[in-house]
Amino acid sequence: xxxxxxxxGRGAQQNTPNKFLQHLYETREDFLEFCRLEGEEIExxxxxxxxxxxxTIVNKxxxxxxxxxxxxxxxxxxxxGCIYCYARNTHEYWGYSAGLDFERRILVKKSAPELLEVxxxxxxxxxxxIVLSGNTDCxxxxxxxxxxxxxxxxxxxxxxxxxxxxxxxxxxxKDLDILKxxxxxxxxxxxxxxxxxxxxxxxxxxxxTASIQKRLKTIKVLSENNxxxxxxxxxxxxxxxxxxxxxxxxxxxxxxxxxxxxxxxxLNGAIGQIFTDWIQKTMPDxxxxxxxxxxxxxxxxxxxxxxxxxxxxxxxxxxxIHEMAQLARKKYFADRVFPKLNHDLHESYKTGQMKLF
Numbered sequence: 299x300x301x302x303x304x305x306x307g308r309g310a311q312q313n314t315p316n317k318f319l320q321h322l323y324e325t326r327e328d329f330l331e332f333c334r335l336e337g338e339e340i341e342x343x344x345x346x347x348x349x350x351x352x353x354t355i356v357n358k359x360x361x362x363x364x365x366x367x368x369x370x371x372x373x374x375x376x377x378x379g380c381i382y383c384y385a386r387n388t389h390e391y392w393g394y395s396a397g398l399d400f401e402r403r404i405l406v407k408k409s410a411p412e413l414l415e416v417x418x419x420x421x422x423x424x425x426x427x428i429v430l431s432g433n434t435d436c437x438x439x440x441x442x443x444x445x446x447x448x449x450x451x452x453x454x455x456x457x458x459x460x461x462x463x464x465x466x467x468x469x470x471x472k473d474l475d476i477l478k479x480x481x482x483x484x485x486x487x488x489x490x491x492x493x494x495x496x497x498x499x500x501x502x503x504x505x506x507t508a509s510i511q512k513r514l515k516t517i518k519v520l521s522e523n524n525x526x527x528x529x530x531x532x533x534x535x536x537x538x539x540x541x542x543x544x545x546x547x548x549x550x551x552x553x554x555x556x557x558x559x560x561x562x563x564x565l566n567g568a569i570g571q572i573f574t575d576w577i578q579k580t581m582p583d584x585x586x587x588x589x590x591x592x593x594x595x596x597x598x599x600x601x602x603x604x605x606x607x608x609x610x611x612x613x614x615x616x617x618x619i620h621e622m623a624q625l626a627r628k629k630y631f632a633d634r635v636f637p638k639l640n641h642d643l644h645e646s647y648k649t650g651q652m653k654l655f
Contacts, residue, residue, distance in 0.1 A: 308343070308402075309379030309505050310386075311575050313395035314568040343402065345377055347440060350392075350405045355413035356428055363609045365559070366462065369432025370414065372446035374405035376434040378466065380504045381576045382533055385433045387567035396568035401506075404440050411449035418457045418648070425644035427487075428454075429462040437467035439506065451476050458483055458647040460639035464530065466491035466504065468512040471519055481525050484640035489559075490517050491530040492550055494539045502580050503538070514553050521554025528636050529555040533563035536591035536615050537584055543619065547626035557636040560623055562611030563592060565600040573600075591615055 305311050357369050375389055379401040386396035394403055407413075417423060430436040436447040451473060454461040461480065463470065470477075470488070480486040492513050494500050500510055508516070520527050529550035534540045547558055565573045577585045589600070595611035596602040602611070610616065 305343070305398075307379075307505055308398060309381040309383075309503075309576065310397035310401060310572050311579055312572065313397040313399055314571050316390045316393065316395055317568070318390055319393065345401075345439070346403050347406050347443070348403060349408055350374070351409065352407055352413065354417070355407065355410050356417045357432070359432055362605050364432065366429040366432055367426050368428045369430075370410070370428050370436075370450065371431040371433045372407050372410040372436055372444075372450065373431075373434055373438060373440050374407075375400050375403055377401055377404060377439045378435055378504055378507045380466075380507070381573055382503070382535065382563050382565070382569065383434075384564075384566060384569065386569050386572065388433060390568070397572050404438075406440060406444055407446065408444065410446050411453050414450050414453045415457075418453065418459055418644070421648075425459055425641040427460040427462050427639050427641070429464060431464060435465050435467060436463065437465040437469040441467075441469060448473050448476065451480065454485065455480055456647070458485065458643035460485045460487075460641055460644075462487045462489065462639070464489040464491065466493075466507045466513060468508040468516045471516055474519070474523065477520070477525055478523055481523070483643055484637065485643075487526050487528065487636065487639055488520055489528045489530050490520075490550075490555070491532065492517075492546060493531065493533070495542055495545060495549060496539075499539060503535075514549065517550055517555050518553040521556075526637050527555045529558040530560070531558050532561040534560055534619050535563045535588065536595065536619075537588035538581075540615075540619055543622045544626055547623075547630050551630035551634075555631075556634045557631055558623075558626070560619070561609040562595050562616050562619060564596060564602055564608055564611070565592065566603065566608075567601070570600040 355370055359366050359369055374392065376383065376385065386400045389396050389400040392405060430447060430450060441447050455476060477486055490513055492510065493503065495510060497510055517527050517529065531543060531546050534543060550558060574589060577588060592600055594613050595616045597612060602608040
C-alpha cells in the first residue's frame with residue numbers, strides 16, 4: 299500500500315508517533331515498494347485482543363465538559379474506527395499509537411465485572427451514575443466475543459445501582475432483557491450516537507459501526523420499551539455533517555429519543571494529524587475547506603483545550619450550529635424530559651440482597 303492509498307475498513311490511515319516513547323517506527327517508501335514487488339503484506343490488518351489486568355475499573359471524570367462523574371470502560375481502544383474519536387489519545391498511555399493501533403489492538407479487561415462488584419460493595423461508595431463507556435464503546439465488536447458489558451449490567455442490577463450507556467452499536471439490543479429489568483427501578487439511561495443520515499458519510503467517518511438505520515431502529519425499540527434514550531448528534535463537523543443537524547434532530551425525535559446532545563469537533567493531540575491525513579485521502583476535493591472551518595471554530599487551531607469552550611467552539615460557524623440546536627429543541631423536543639436516574643436503592647443492596655431492617 300502506498301502512502302496515498304486508502305486503507306478500507308479502518309478509520310485512521312496511519313500510526314502516528316507515540317509522544318511518550320523515545321523511539322519512532324517509520325514506514326519508508328522504499329520498504330513499501332519492496333513489499334509491493336515481493337507481494338508481501340506490510341503489516342496485518344487483523345484486530346488483536348490483548349488482556350490487561352487493572353486493579354480498579356471505575357474512573358473518576360474530572361472534566362466539566364463531559365457530563366458524567368464516573369465511567370467504566372471494559373475495553374480500551376475501539377474497533378469502530380471513528381476518525382474523530384477523542385479517546386484515541388488515551389491509547390498512547392498504553393504504549394500504542396492513537397492511529398491504527400487504537401482500532402487494531404483492543405485491550406480487554408476480563409476482570410471488569412468482579413472489580414465493579416468490589417467497588418459497589420465498598421462501604422465508602424455512595425450511589426452515583428456510572429457510565430458505560432466514557433472512553434471507548436462498550437458494545438464494539440469485542441463485546442460479541444467477551445460479553446463484559448452484559449456481565450457488568452448484571453452487577454448493576456444485582457446491586458440496584460444506576461448506570462448510563464453510550465454506544466453507536468445496535469448490539470445493545472441483545473441485552474434488552476436486562477435493560478428492561480434495570481428500567482423497572484429507574485436505573486438505566488441510554489445514549490445512542492447518530493452522526494449522519496448519510497450511509498456514505500457513515501462508512502468513511504465511522505467504518506465499523508452499525509448502519510444509520512440500525513441505530514435509528516435501536517432508538518425506536520428502546521423507546522418502545524420505555525427505556526429513556528438521549529441521541530448524541532456528535533461531533534458536528536463543519537463541511538461534513540453540520541448541515542444535517544435539523545433533519546438529524548427530527549429523525550431521532552420521530553424514533554422516540556427524549557433529548558439530544560452535541561459537540562463541535564475538536565482534533566486534540568494526535569487526532570489532528572490522523573484526521574488531516576484521513577480527509578486528504580477520503581475527501582481530497584474538500585479537505586482544505588473542512589480543515590479551515592474546524593479551525594474557524596477554535597480560534598485558528600484544530601484543537602482547543604480550554605474547559606467550557608473546547609467542545610462548544612467559538613466563531614460564526616459554531617454559533618450557527620448552536621442556534622440550529624436551540625431551534626431543534628424547541629421544534630422537536632419541547633414536551634420531552636430525560637429522567638433522572640434512581641440513586642436511592644443501592645444502599646440497601648450493598649450485600650447483594652435487600653435489607654429487612
